[in-house]
Amino acid sequence: MVMQKKIGKTFVISFVFLMILPAILTSYVGATEAQKPSxxxxxxxxxxxxxxxxxxxxxxxxxxxxxxxxxxxxxxxxxxxxxxxxxxxxxxxxxxxxxxxxxxxxxxxxxxxxxxxxxxxxxxxxxxxxxxxxxxxxxxxxxxxxxxxxxxxxxxxxxxxxxxxxxxxxxxxxxxxxxxxxxxxxxxxxxxxxxxxxxxxxxxxxxxxxxxxxxxxxxxxxxxxxxxxxxxxxxxxxxxxxxxxxxxxxNFIAPSGPLEWWVWLAIAIIIVVAVGITYIFIIRMRKPSTPSGTAKMALAANFSSPSIF
Incomplete structure (x- = not known):
């Protein structure tokens, strides 16, 4: 349960960051270049x-x-x-x-x-x-x-x-x-x-x-x-x-410009890091523990065949 919460938090944090990252960095896009206005x-x-x-x-x-x-x-x-x-x-x-x-x-x-x-x-x-x-x-x-x-x-x-x-x-x-x-x-x-x-x-x-x-x-x-x-x-x-x-x-409204290569690189790095952290948590959860006593009986009662995790 604790591990699942950690995974959930990791996904939520990564997702939120990925959503706001373009908004944060878009203000810098084109800062050193001005294209012809539309x-x-x-x-x-x-x-x-x-x-x-x-x-x-x-x-x-x-x-x-x-x-x-x-x-x-x-x-x-x-x-x-x-x-x-x-x-x-x-x-x-x-x-x-x-x-x-x-x-x-x-x-x-x-x-x-x-x-x-x-x-x-x-x-x-x-x-x-x-x-x-x-x-x-x-x-x-x-x-x-x-x-x-x-x-x-x-x-x-x-x-x-x-x-x-x-x-x-x-x-x-x-x-x-x-x-x-x-x-x-x-x-x-x-x-x-x-x-x-x-x-x-x-x-x-x-x-x-x-x-x-x-x-x-x-x-x-x-x-x-x-x-x-x-x-x-x-x-x-x-x-x-x-x-x-x-x-x-x-009343002129500037259109959002395309993201530059370094912005996409930053997004890619965040994705790789998020996936890597999630993968590590999943691997750790796959390691079998050694239940004893009541825990063994509960596992036997709830699962008739091995689960994926």
Whole structure:
């Protein structure tokens, strides 16, 4: 009876451990690699935005911006056809006096296969008091698509972007102004991951960094959020912070990734150990004891032929 209880306990402990082991280790799977997220129509991300005076560090404007995948569309750029997600962008920011308001409305087209940006259509409006003082429409295409994330992301990874940007700016009552420029950027991923806490939660992130002629950009990408959980912009000349954007909310749910080989190895070891312990107990139980007196009579009465154990 005692031996049977030990076997039962061994099975229970092994079974419970095997059940919780994948859950324990899955959080570590992909920790050093981020695959392209599985996005779908309906995914959205809401961010809080602050604009700062780089000299004083004082917040001069703040507001929110949202990104939502609202559909899919085929986009043709220079005879090349791209299957894209259509991402709706909305934003609104006010200064400290609440008398100056900027609004942003537009669409970004992301290539479904790699999430590169191929097209941007934006409208920016400046409102002072109750009067609209500026309205600008911007239409941008990239050929080839702009790759801001080169999946899979890994620590220390870097890549170079070289593309042609064609931008048309339109103001009400004025003819469109179109310019074509060459865009060249070097992207680098930090050598270690950063744990970032924002309103949406705590995330382990890959820090992607690149620079333009005026600014330095840091994007904190998380697989768990399916995008950036924080974006920082610095003035290039002295690296003083000018913009901060943090994730407030998202409905993106990261799918459980496949277990890596070392996780399966750990599970296999546990199984082997559990089977080995159980086998030892079974062998011990098979060793016949030498009953005496009443015990012999009880055995003879209950068993007419030898039992397996």
């Amino acid at each position: 996005l779908s129509v309906g995914n959205y991300w809401a961010y809080g935005v602050e604009y700062l005076d780089p000299d004083s560090g004082i917040v001069t404007m703040n507001g929110t911006t949202t990104r939502e995948i609202i559909g899919e569309s085929n986009v043709t750029i220079d005879t090349e056809l791209y299957e894209c997600f259509v991402v709706k962008i909305e934003g609104s920011w006010q200064d400290a006096t609440a008398t100056v308001t900027w609004t942003l409305n537009g669409m970004i087209y992301l290539v479904k296969s790699d999430l590169c940006t191929v097209k941007e259509d934006m409208e920016i409006t400046l409102i002072i008091g109750e009067e609209v003082t500026l309205n600008q429409i911007s239409n941008v295409t990239y050929h080839s698509p702009l790759k801001e994330c080169d999946f899979p992301l890994t620590e220390g990874k870097n890549w170079t972007v070289s593309t042609t940007k064609t931008e048309t700016i339109t103001y009400p009552g004025e003819p469109p102004d179109t310019k074509t420029t060459h865009v060249a950027r070097n992207y680098t991923v930090g050598m270690t991951m950063d744990r970032v806490t924002v309103d949406a939660g705590t995330f382990d992130t890959f820090v992607i960094r690149y620079a333009t002629s005026d600014s330095i950009y840091e994007q904190y990408y998380s697989s768990g959020a399916g995008g950036n959980v924080m974006e920082l912009v610095y003035r290039r000349v002295d690296e003083q912070l000018t913009t901060r954007m943090e994730l407030m909310e998202t």
